[in-house]
Amino acid sequence: MAEKSVAKIVWDYISLHPSIHDCLIYNLINHSALTRKIMGETGIKKKEAVLAACKRYPKGKEKVREKGILNILQNSKLEIRNKIGVIIIPNSWHLFPKLEVATHKLIREGKELKIIQGSLGITIIATEELIHTLRGMLGKENILSERKGLAEISVTSPRTIEETPGIIAYLSSALAANGINIVETVSCYTDTIFILEEKDILEGFEVLNKCMQIKYP
Structure with a gap:
């Protein structure tokens, strides 16, 4: 196995x-221990080649990327909404007319x-009250799944979020x-929206708020 191929596998x-x-990236790992782990899991036998590849792993772009992420988050804001529900209906053409009528009516009424x-499915996120209305309009027999007792955290960021990779992952x-489970995630223009269980909403808000206060060193 050529050293170049080893480097690619390691990276x-x-x-x-x-x-x-x-x-x-932050030089917090023992290269020798990492080398042994990679060799054990990939089957590579050339210890020196693996060690060299670990040491040469590119770091500059990642630090620049994190700086961009933190700069955007410092200029973002958080909003919370409770009593959110989620329903899932089949992604079937025969339901599209019902869905069109329902959404048209609700949007005209100013509902969100x-x-x-x-x-395989169409997920609809709305208030619990609206979910109840949609269930009646779409038909109970067409509901694959329904969840209540959820909450929404919306992160609204500057427009530069569109060109900055890694924010949702961060x-x-x-x-x-x-230990906070994400029920649903939605990204729309400058909004990143997380649907959580209501019991996790305060802790989730605190975690995301701390992320927005971190300053790049």
Whole structure:
């Protein structure tokens, strides 16, 4: 196996393991221990080549990227809404007319809802009251799944978020590291929206608020 191929395998391994990647960027990891771990999991036998690849892993762009993320978050704001519900209906053409009539009526009334179309289902996020109304308009028999007792945290950022990679991953990782489950995630223009269980909303708000106060060294 050529050294160049070893380097590519090592760099791919690091980039696909976020915890290792972050520790390496900040020089918080033992290169020898990392070398042994990578060799054990990839089957590479050339210790010196793996060690050299770990030491040469590019770090400059990542630090610039994190600086951009933190700058955007410092200029973002948080909003919370409770009593949120989610329903999922089949992604089936015969339901589209009902969905069109329902959404048209509700939007004309000034109601707010979020609709995400997937390959097998259509997810609708709205207030619990609105979810109840939609269930009646779409038909109970067409509801694949329904959840209540949820809350929404919306992060509204400057327009530069559109050109800055990693913000959703950064915030999601912070929530996950604190044991907070994300029920749904929606990204729309400058808004990044997390749907959480209501019991997690205060802790989730605190975690995201702390993320927005971190200053790049």
